Amino acid sequence: MKAKILILILFALRSAFAGYTVKDSLGTDIILESTPWRVVTMTPALAEIASEVGLQDTNIVGVSEYTNYPVTLKSKPSIGPYTKPNVEKIVSLKPDLILASEDGTPRELIERLRKLKIPVMILRTDGIQSTEAALTLLSRALGQEYQGKLAIEKIRKKMDPIRLRELKREKKSVKKISVLIQVGEDPLIVAGSSNFLSEGLSLLGVKNIYSDLKAAYPRVSVEDVVTRNPDVIILLALGTDSTTFEKARTRWMVHSEMKAVKDDKIFILRSDALVRPGPRFSDGLIEMEKVLFNIESNK
C-alpha cells in the first residue's frame, strides 16, 4: 500500500516536472513545462481569444500591432506588425507560450521560434467554427476549460438569433442580395471565397459577388466589379481614419449605372469586429446584418 502511494506521488512529481502536452490547430503536439504565464499573441484576434479564455492582462506580455481589444492590451509592448513580427523583441519578452495564426504568421518565423525552444501554438481563426475550436484548444493549454466553454456559449448565443432570422428570410423566399466586400483601395482588394467574411455573408443568406474566386483576398479591376453589378457595396478595413473610406465611396459613385450606386447602397463599416476573425465576429455580423436588413425593409 505504502509502495503504491509512493509510486503515485512519484508519478505526480514526474508529471509536474515533465509538464504536459497540448495540441494546436494543426494537430502538432506542444509541450508546456507548466501553465503558461508569459504569453505573446501574434495577431489582434489571438489576443482577443486569449483574454476570452480567461488569460489575465498581466499574463499577456507582448502583442502585435493594432491590438486594441480588450482596451487594456493597447499599452502592451508591441512585437511589430503581424505580417512581420520582430524576433528579437519577442524573445526579449521571455514568453513561455506564443500564439501564432495559421494564415497570418510567417511560417518561417514559427519554425525559427520553435528551434529556439519557445512553445508556439498555431491557431486557426478563419471563421466562426475555427474560432470556437481555437478557444477550446487554448483553454486546454491554459487549464481554463470552463472559461473556454463559456466563451463558446457566448458566441453561440449571439449566432443563434442571426441564424434564425436568416431562416425566416429564406422561408419568405426573399431575393438573395449580391454584395461586394471591399477590403483594400488602391489596389482594389475584395473578399473572395475562402475567408471568414465570405462565411459570414453566407450565414446572412446573401451572395458574395466574388465567391467564385478561390483566393481569400483577390485583387480585381473596377471594370469587373461594374460588370458583376452588386446590389450592395460594403467598405471594410480601409484604414483608421475616414479618408480612404470616403475616397473609395466617391470612386464608386462615378459609376452611376451600378445598382448599389443607384439605390445608394454603399456602406462604410468601421468596426474592428468585422475585420478580425475573433470571438467578436458575431457582433460584427449583427452590424452587417443591420445594414443589409435595412435594404430589405426599404424595398
Next chain:
Amino acid sequence: MKTFRRSDLYWVVLFVFGVGLSLAVGATNRLDWIWIRELRVPRTILAFAVGAALSLAGAILQAVFKNPLCEPYTLGVSSGATLGTVIGATLGVNTLFLGLSPAALAGAGLFSGVLVLTARRKLLSTSTLLLVGVMLSFLGSSLVAVWMALSEPAGVQAAVSWLLGDISRAEPSSSVVSLGVVFLFFLFIIKNHRSFDALLLGEDEAKTLGLDFSFFRIRSIVYVSVLVSVAVSLAGMIGFIGLIVPQIIRRTGSSLHFRVLPLSALVGGTFLVIADAIARSIVAPYELPVGVVTAIVGAPFFIFLILKRGPTL
C-alpha cells in the same frame, strides 16, 4: 606604388566597429547573451557574407565589362536569381543546398548566360552589353511583378520585403555555410587577380599576356552567378553594394585586383553589417528593408566621392 597603403587599415577598423555595432543594437536593449548568440550573431555573419558576395561580384563585373556602372543589380543577374527563387518557391522546390537555392542559381545562370552569349557576338561593345544587362534586369523584375499580381496580398507583403532585401531570416547553420561558400569562391577569384588586372588593360593586352579572354570571361560570369545566387536566395535583392564598394576601394588606393578584391569583400560585408544594424534598430519593432538603408547611406557618399575625384575605373 605599393599595393596596400596604411590607410587601408581603416577598413579593418571599420569592420571591427561594424561587427561590434551589429551585436550591440537591435529591437531591444535588454537581450540575454544566449539570444544574441542565436539571433544577432547569425544575422551579422549572413549580412557579412551577402555584402561580401555582392561587392565581389560587382568588382568582377566591372573588370570583365570594363564599365564602372556594372554590378549584379544593373546587369540583371540579381533579377535572374530573384526570378528563379520566385518560380522555385511557387513550384515548391526551394530547398537550400550549401546556402543557395538551385532555382536562384538557374535564374542567375540563365540571365548571365544570355549576357555571355551576347558578348561572344563580336560586334557588341561593352556598353551595348551593359544595355542588354539593363534590359534583362527590367525583364526579370517585370516577370516577378507578374507573379506578384497573381499571388495573395499577404504573400505579396512578405515578397515585397524580400525583394527590397531582407536579412531577418538568418539562421545559425545556413549563415555559416553561406560565409563558407563565399570564402571558397573568394579563394578561386583571388587566385586570378592578375587576370582581372589584364582584363582591365583591354582584350589585346590580355591576349599578349596569354590570357584566353573569352574563356576567362565565362569563368568570371560563373563565379558571379554563384555569388549572386547565394546573396539573393538568402537575402533577396540588395542593390548598390556591388556598385559602390568596389568603386570606393579603387578610388582610395591602388586599382590592382590583389588589393581591390579582398578589400571589396571586407568593406562590402562590413557595409551590409552596419546597414542591417541600422535597419533593424532605428524604427524597432519595425524593420526597414536593408536595401533601402544601403541606398540612403551609400548614394550621398558615392556622389561625394565622384565630385571629389572624378570618375575612374
